[in-house]
Amino acid sequence: MSDNKLVEAIKEKSKELDVEMSFFDHIEVLRWHLIRSAIAILIFTGLAFYFYDFIFDKVIMGPMRSDFWFYRMMCKLADALNRPGLCVKAIQGKIINTEMAGQFTMQINSCFITGLVLGAPYLLWEIWRFIKPALHENEAKAASGFVFYATALFIMGIMFGYFIIAPESISFLAGYKVSNIIENTFTIDSYLSSVTTLTLATGLVFQLPMIVYILSSIGMLTPAFMRNGRRYAIVGILIISAVITPTPDILTMCIVSVPLFVLYEVGIVVAGRVEKIKLKKANKLMKTGN
Structure with a gap:
């Protein structure tokens, strides 16, 4: 009996070691996926350093220029609607640097952010490569377009x-004054932080259909729930649009809210497709069982 217990104990220990090795093997695989992603981001960061003059003058400082695409379109819209107040002819305010290493750190930060944005598709691809082996064949096929759609x-x-929310917010905040005796001067860090936050936050908000897909796949969200909650979603979207665009102009808020409405409706369609796939699988299993 004691020999049998010893054999059983050895078998149980070996199983635990196999699980531990499997876990650490997965950690090792994940580590290499992350290392390759980090290398890709560093490469893009290096390219951003090489082309920094163009990136800074044309891209980062673009929303501060009166000839920026958004301002030109708003001037055309102002002419069409006969509302000259919509046209932005000059950006008020002045950008300054107040720290000894301010411009140096700003260049490093902006290059890294550029590398992160450009390397995001590759990062998603590496994450997909790590997750895919754990999925069943039908699950892998259903999620095969994850990287493409998310990107x-x-x-x-x-x-x-970048082209709509950031310039609209900057033009309003740069020209907003409580009193004419107060001059608007902004640090370069404050300006870069505003552009980056508004741009990246919008990029994440646009992932709503992918979030709906994931939540629907695990059964936490249904198209019926989203349809019933549409009125609350409309109110929430209007509040988010009002917060994102600090301008008091309703037209600007509508410009921002329309894509969010569209994303919500796309999310309903995505949830509906996921539900249909689940029903087909359930019916197939029932037929097979019979």
Whole structure:
């Protein structure tokens, strides 16, 4: 009996060691995925350093220039609607540096942010490569477009945030004055933080359909729930739009809220497709069982 107990104990210990080795093997695989992602981001960061003159003058400081795309479109819209107040002809305020190493650290930070944004698609691809082996064949097929759709939505969000939300917020805040005796001067860190936050936040908000897909796949969200909550979603979207765009102009808030409405409706469609796939699988299992 004692020999049998000893054999059983050895078997149980070996099973525990196998599990531990499997866990640490997965950690090792994940580590290499993250290392490759970090290398890709560093490469893009290096490219940002090389082309920094263009990135700083044309991209980072773009929303501070009166000839920026958004301001030109708003001037055309102002002419069409006969509302000259919508046209932004000059950006008020002045950007300064107040620290000895301020411009140096700003260059490093902005290059790293650029590298992170450009390397985000590759990072998503590496994450997908790590997750894919753990999925069943049908699950892998259903989620095969994850990287493509997540990247496309992220890029659309980045573009929307950079070309619309960021310049609208900057033009309003730079020209806003409580009193004419107060001059608007902003540090370069404050300006870079505002542009980065508004742009990246919009890129993340545009991931709403992907979040809906994940929550629907695990059964936490249904299309019926989203349809019933549409009225509350509309109120929430209007509040978010009002917060993102500090301008008192309703037209600007509508410009921001429309894409969010569209994303919510796309989320309902995505949840509906996931539900149909689940029903097909359930019916197939029932037929097989019979």
